[in-house]
Amino acid sequence: MKIKTLSAIAAMLVSTPFVAVADEADKDANLVVNGEVELVTRAPAPAHLEGAVDEVISGWLFRTSETQSLQMDDFDNPGMIFVDQAMDDWGTAVGSEGKSCADCHGAVEDSMEGVRAVYPKWNETAGEVRTVAQMINECRTDRMGADALGYTSAAMARMEALISMQSRGMPVNVAIDGPAQETWEWGKELYYTRTGQLQMSCANCHEDNYGNNIRADHLSQGQINGFPVYRLKNAKLTTPHGRFKGCVRDTRAETYGTGSDAFVALELYVASRGNGLSVEGVSVRN
């Protein structure tokens, strides 16, 4: 038995991909947007990841140079179209109170600066950890007299994108202690839970196998510092919960709901695994 395990490992160590993979990632590239905004795509792992990974790596580094370049210029980044649309939304009054975001928050560049970098975040009034999406909907339902946006809807994703852009280049820095700790611990438990008929956890792919190919997919660390992300595969923005749902579904499991307490906890935990990486605003991935 032991010998067999060793030979299996040996076989793995000498493995060289013999199939030409078109999807060759440039792992040493530097992410500079518009020739001026330098983003941190590799950082020492935060203390809570000791024993798990040494370095945290943006998903940008796992993509092809073509995909990478799309994020290096805002005119090339297809996600920016949605940011522009959200800018219009920001100034448009909706709901029974006749208020726009701007009526209370003023210029998004000022009021939302740094917000994305620290969310999900403990909300004292609510007595729970809240995501940016939840805060957007709270504003809509409680202060604007408007309907809540669908949690992963296009309108929500682009508003998240606009808010995220105001933290571009800032390090992700979500709090995991104090009142948020309990939620964070739950998120960690979910991260390591092997769900579905395939019995796979987030960690199986994104901690134990990042850098490896699974069929044609080049596995990343599953970081969410780049979210919302413009995905070339469906030509629209994807939110963290939308992506989580897809991943859990792919383990042949019953997914958690988008906006559910479970996914809020998971979002906090996954965000904390990227503490130290830059918020990318709107990233581009395949």
Place this chain on the structure above:
Amino acid sequence: MRLTKITTVAAVLTAGAAVAEIVAPGDVVFDEYGAIEKSLTGVAGDPANGEKIMVTKSKGNCIACHEVTALDYAPFHGEVGPILDGVGSRWNEAELRGIIAFAKMTYEGSMMPNFYQVEGFIRPGDGFTGKAGTEPLPPLLAAQEIEDVVAYLLTLEDE
């Protein structure tokens, strides 16, 4: 081929009921290392069908994680599990059957799915729909399909 498939389908449809030769997932007997001595069907595996299952996404999709030189005509082999070249010389039939049907009995904590497990999952789903499934789920591979894959892997011998 045709007969084999029909037997397999019949077995799945009546899962749980005692079909003559099919060993139900809950009745599989392992040795202390996780090997399964007894054929799951009593019908010899078909290596040609096993090969198909290896490369078919909706079936075994084994190459999603494993590289196999003999299957290099099929695109994109993964790097998650060990290379399977020569696997038929390193493991015997019972060991291969054990690893494919219930990998975690041989390798505790393995990422490899248990292809013949039908219950005991956390949040079991209905295939890839994301919706809840009801256990027992259909196994990822039917008993005869597992036998076919075992038969194929046994052909992968060291030169």
